Amino acid sequence: MKAERPAPALRRVAGLLAALYPLTMGDGILAATPPLVTDVLPSGVPLPPPTPVEVQPPEDPGSELLGEAGGARPWLARHGIRINMQDVEELWGLASGGLHTGPTYDGMTAVTLMFDTERGFGWPDGLLNVSALQIRGRSLTGERLGAVNAVSGYDAGRSTRLFELWYGQGFFANLLDVRVGSIDLDTEFLVSQNASFFLNSSFGWPLSTSSNLYSGGPSWPFSALGVRAKWTPIDQLVLMGAVTDDNPTRGPFYSAIAPTQRDPSGTAFSTSGGTLFIGEAQLSIDVARRIADQATPSLSGTWKLGGLYDTGRFPDQRYDDHGGLLAAPDSTGQPRYHRDNWMIYMVADQMIWRAAPGSSKTISLFVRATANDGSRNRFSTEIQGGVTFDGMVPGRTDDTIGIAWGTGFYGSRAIDNARDAMRLGTSLAGALKPEQHIEVTYQAAVTPYLIIQPDFQYFWHVGGTSFDPQTGRPIGNGAVLGVNMTTTF
Incomplete structure (x- = not known):
């Protein structure tokens, strides 16, 4: 089954699709299941629907800033090697509220190397993937805003590090795909195609995992040793599961040392923690064509149900x-x-409107919800939702406008602990209140390889409290302005 073309927001990097699926067999079908080049990005890039088989689009040298790189890329491709590089630059400013108003900068450069074993030495359906990150800049969330939800997925500790290192093997005409090595889970599990368009980190790997697991679990910019299997029993159904170490940086659950400082190179390859099991079922459907005829504009959707279980030890709240x-x-x-x-x-993820069959003008919704135990998790329930408008700006068919909202609810014991602290006079923070945030963003495809994304976010109950826990002073609602620039080389 050929995948439906991704939302027009992804066509802002029209040529990038050629990089997303670079290694193919002679018939144009993937010899293995390569990661999307956007898998090295934590957010801000919508993903194609999860389908078992992709067809490679025509090669487009203009899709990357360096093009064919003087003939180096075609030569490497003939030997099964593909190298991708992306650079992200962000400027953020806290206009009001939070802890301290003012601007910050953050950025990241990511390099991915993929090696197709069939082209390299004749071993079919194998793929070696290696990626690395260089993260820089300062944290607006930690230094100025004080929120629990970071304004950007790139708001991470500075480091130059290995990201992923794994070998993937396809079986049964790639209906079964297995990866073994150091794996990042948040590029495949718990992902919403439409939510990943937004820059706030909660729309990628949410608080329910980033705050409740050791070092946030195997999520950007960390990976963990393990194995992942992906099986496609029928075209519309994808079943995935993974087993990994649950503590990618080997640190304690609570630590004054940032995870990126504990493992600054990304080479800890920890096996000292518990074991993390995660599974997910994905069903792709076309609602419109199930209730009408083939002439009806397609309204594709992907519905997912999943869960995780961690054998590690977790602190009571x-x-x-x-x-x-x-x-x-x-x-x-x-x-x-x-x-x-x-x-x-x-x-x-559900498309709810399309102007006409094949039209790039679409409206899509997303909803994601999580639930867990309230005794050992600071956040026990979380929900996000939003809407994206693709191709709505006249003359800008590749651009996307989006608005999204999210919040995380504290577990019962975390709430009781805050009340205890107020009653006993051991904290100035006050009662816990769910932090809420809304994001309005516009993603403009300036060229096939350059994306500019201005962004506005507003936060209520910043940090989940009403007062600065250090000073006892009230914390105002935060208004944040920012711009993201992503270049594909």
């Missing part, structure tokens, strides 16, 4: 290791630890 209250003045300060953790989730 209210009680210490002696059974007393963590907020008590005489507490040991060391939480009681519980064995194992779990989470369930659902994701829905």
Whole structure:
């Protein structure tokens, strides 16, 4: 089954699609299942629908800034090698509220190398993938805003690091695809195609995982040793599962040392934590053509249901290791630890309107919700939703406009712990209140290889409290302005 063309927002990098599926057999079908080049980006790039078979579009030297690089790219491709590079530059400013108004800069450069074993030495359906990141700049979220949801997925600790290193093998005409090595889970699991268009990090790997797992789990910019299997029993159904180490940087759950400082090179290859199991079922449907005829404009959708289970040890949110209250003045300060953790989730991406069959003018919705245990997780429930408008700007068919909202609800014991602290006078932060944020963004395809994305975000209950825990002063709602520039070389 040929995949329907991705949303027009992805065509802002029309030539980038040639890089997304660069290694093919003679009949044009993928010899293995290569990652999208956008898999090295945490957010801001919409993804094609998850379908078992992709057809490579025509090669377009204009899709990347360096083109054929003086003939180097075609020569490497004949030997099974593809190198992709992307550069991201962001400027952010806190206009009001938060902790301290003012601007910050962050940026990232990502390089990915893929080697097709069939072209390289005749071994069919094999793919070696290696990627690396150089992350720079400062954190507007941590230094100026004080929010629990980072304004950008690139708002991470500075480092130059290995990202992923794995070997993938296809079986049964690639109906089954297996990867083994150091794997990042958030590029395939828990992903919403439409949500990933937005820049706020919560629309990528949400609080339910980034705050509740060790170092945020195997998610950008970290990976963990493990294995991932993807099976396509029928065209519309994809079943995925993975087993990885649950602690990519080997650190304790609570630490004053940032995860990127504990493992600055990305080569810790930890096996010291628990084991993380994650599974997901994806169903792709065309709602319009199921209830009408083939002349009806296609309204494609992807619905996902998944969950994870972690065998590690996780801290209680209210009680210490002696059974007393963590907020008590005489507490040991060391939480009681519980064995194992779990989470369930659902994701829905659905196109709800198309101007005409084959039209690039579309409107799509997304909803994602998670739920887990409230005793050992700071965030027990989370929900995000939004809408994207593709091709609506006259003369700008490749551009996308989007608006999205999200919030995370605290677990019962985290709420009780905050109340304990207020009652016992051991904290100035006040009661916990779900932080909410809304994002309005516009993604403009300046050229096939250059994307400019101005962005506005507004936060309520910044940091999940009403007061700065250090000073006791009120924290105002935060208004953030920013711009993202992504270049594909």
